[in-house]
Amino acid sequence: xxxxxxxxxxxxxxxxVIFTRFDAALNWVRKNSLWPMPMGLACCAIELMATAxxxxxxxxxxxxxxxxxxxxxxxxxxxxxxxxxxxxxxxRIYEQMPEPKWVIAMGACASTGGMYRSYAVLQGIDxxxxxxxxxxxxxxxxxxxxxxLMKLQEKISGQPAFKDQQPQLAEKLEEVLT
Amino acid sequence: xxxxxxxxxxxxxNQMTSQEAIESLDKSFDSKIQDKTEFRGETTFTIAAExxxxxxxxxRDELSFDYLLDITSIxxxxxxxxxxxxxxxxxxxxxxxxxxxLKVSEEVGALDTISDIWPTADWHEREIYDMMGIKFNGHPxxxxxxxxxxxxxxxxxxxxxxxxxxxDMPDVAFTKITPLEGGPFVTIPSTAGSKDRxxxxxxxxx
Numbered sequence: 376x377x378x379x380x381x382x383x384x385x386x387x388x389x390x391x392v393i394f395t396r397f398d399a400a401l402n403w404v405r406k407n408s409l410w411p412m413p414m415g416l417a418c419c420a421i422e423l424m425a426t427a428x429x430x431x432x433x434x435x436x437x438x439x440x441x442x443x444x445x446x447x448x449x450x451x452x453x454x455x456x457x458x459x460x461x462x463x464x465x466x467r468i469y470e471q472m473p474e475p476k477w478v479i480a481m482g483a484c485a486s487t488g489g490m491y492r493s494y495a496v497l498q499g500i501d502x503x504x505x506x507x508x509x510x511x512x513x514x515x516x517x518x519x520x521x522x523x524l525m526k527l528q529e530k531i532s533g534q535p536a537f538k539d540q541q542p543q544l545a546e547k548l549e550e551v552l553t
Numbered sequence: 554x555x556x557x558x559x560x561x562x563x564x565x566x567n568q569m570t571s572q573e574a575i576e577s578l579d580k581s582f583d584s585k586i587q588d589k590t591e592f593r594g595e596t597t598f599t600i601a602a603e604x605x606x607x608x609x610x611x612x613r614d615e616l617s618f619d620y621l622l623d624i625t626s627i628x629x630x631x632x633x634x635x636x637x638x639x640x641x642x643x644x645x646x647x648x649x650x651x652x653x654x655l656k657v658s659e660e661v662g663a664l665d666t667i668s669d670i671w672p673t674a675d676w677h678e679r680e681i682y683d684m685m686g687i688k689f690n691g692h693p694x695x696x697x698x699x700x701x702x703x704x705x706x707x708x709x710x711x712x713x714x715x716x717x718x719x720x721d722m723p724d725v726a727f728t729k730i731t732p733l734e735g736g737p738f739v740t741i742p743s744t745a746g747s748k749d750r751x752x753x754x755x756x757x758x759x
Contacts (some may be wrong), residue, residue, distance in 0.1 A: 459728045460701040490752065492731050493739055494708055494717025495700070502729075 376465040383552065397409065405449070406528040407437040408463070411470060414449035414465060417455030418458040418512040419482040426517040436524055445471040452520075457497040460516070466503045475539065479523055480506045485512045574616040574647060579662035581735055590603075597652040602664045605614070605655060609640070609667045612669075618642040618651055619672035626681045630711030634658035636687055684709035 381485045411433075415423055422425060426433050433439050442448050457465060469478070480500050483489030486509045488498035507530060510523040538545040566602040575596050579586060585608065588599035599610055622641040629635055640653040657664055666689040668675040678689045679698040686707035689695055697704065703726045706718055716733045720726040735754040743750060 393572075463727055488731070490738075492733055494713075494715070494731055495727065496731070498729075498731060 376511065377446050396538045397541045398534075398538075399532075402532045403532060405536065406491070406531040408440075409436075409438045409450045409524070409527070409531075410439055410440045410442050412445055412451040412468065413441045413443070414451050414453045414468065415455060416453070416457060416461060416465075417482075417483070417484060419454035422514045422520065423452060423481065423518055426520045429518040433521065433524070434523065434537045436528070438524055445469070446473060448472050449475070450477040450479060452479045452481055453485040453500045453504075453506075454481040454514075456489065456491055457500050458495050459461075459497055461496070462497045462500075462503060466498065469504050477527055478504045479508045479509045479510065479520075479527060480517055480521060481523070483511065486511070489513060556682070567614075568692065574644070574649070575651065578616060578651075590745065595650045597654060599654045602655045602657055602661075605653070606665050606667060608653065608706040609670050612642055612651065612653075613670055616644065617646050618644045618649075618650075618658065620645055621667075621673050621677075622712070624674060624677040624681060625686045626687060626709070628685060628709065628711045636662075637662065638664065638687070647674070657687060662686065662692055665690050668692055682706075686710065701726075 378544060386548070413423055419508075425431060427441060438450070442530070443452075449472075450474065451469055454463065469476070478500070480486045484491060484496070485500050486506075487495050490513070492498075508523045508527045510519050512519050564645075564743070577599070579589065582600075582604070585604045586598050586600060590597045590599075598608075617700060620643040622643050625639040625641070626656040627637040627639065629637060634656040636657040636659070638657060640656050642651040642653065643649070655664070661755075664687070666674065666678055668678060668689075669691075675693070676698060678692055679694070679696060681687050682692075682695055683699050684707060696702065696741055700708070703722070705720055705726055706713055708717070715729045717728060719730055720728045738752045739752050739755050741751045741755070
């Protein structure tokens with residue numbers, strides 16, 4: 376019978392203790408369970424649905440829990456053309472999401488207005504929201520959305536999570552420890 | 554409200570052809586018809602705005618034009634009267650088209666609704682109000698339909714710039730001017746492939 380052996384970490388030798396940076400642990404938790412807010416506004420939403428379905432399977436990256444309530448979401452995926460009629464509603468939904476939160480602008484329309492150089496269309500959602508990742512394409516293929524999601528995960532893993540969330544406590548700790 | 558439909562009219566005008574129906578409209582409203590044109594078997598009557606409801610009712614009840622296909626508004630900017638409204642009627646029993654045209658000046662800017670005669674006119678009239686700013690007297694629910702409440706402009710008017718206009722109240726009517734450098738981005742209507750017809754920056758050749 377084959378014996379399973381932990382190569383990186385052996386609890387018998389090292390005890391039930393893991394040493395890491397707090398930020399790294401927090402970011403690891405965050406980036407592997409990004410719950411998206413599916414802000415489907417146009418045809419990009421079809422690709423977003425395809426990304427969630429079995430062939431591309433966004434749950435491989437821990438982002439399969441699409442919540443239609445902004446209160447339970449971490450990342451807003453703006454998928455589609457943002458008209459001025461919808462723009463303030465999108466902003467309001469973003470404001471209802473709890474911190475920490477991120478935004479993916481999916482496709483040409485959400486990034487720049489795309490082919491709609493029109494009086495009725497907002498020329499890029501970054502005029503209203505702080506966008507973390509832009510994904511090109513009209514619409515982008517599901518692989519592109521997954522690549523964008525992985526880019527966002529990379530970005531999250533480099534963020535000073537603890538300092539962002541508890542700036543005063545972090546400052547105090549720094550004073551005590553130095 | 555009388556339900557829109559040609560069933561009673563169909564019975565009494567069973568033998569009438571579409572041509573006869575249109576001639577009977579011509580006879581019955583002779584003084585109220587300003588102009589009549591025919592093109593490829595379709596007839597267009599130009600009428601006055603105040604006679605619209607009367608003629609529309611006659612078309613539906615007596616001539617069995619039971620289907621209002623569309624209402625169009627045209628902005629003849631620089632001409633007087635400025636606006637033109639076109640009603641496209643269709644008769645299911647006769648398979649015939651009829652067009653009614655009328656003019657509305659900018660000072661009046663309003664005409665009677667026909668949404669009680671053909672209920673489908675309700676949203677068509679809302680669209681014209683939204684895009685052209687022409688009001689419809691007696692309309693049950695005259696709100697904007699495509700743009701949002703509080704949007705201050707009428708985008709299909711000729712004096713509205715292609716790039717749009719900024720709004721004074723960004724909280725209610727959040728809208729900005731669209732960058733159109735190198736534009737306008739237009740297509741060329743032809744039978745060429747989609748690659749050649751793709752909208753590109755084609756400044757007007759002066």
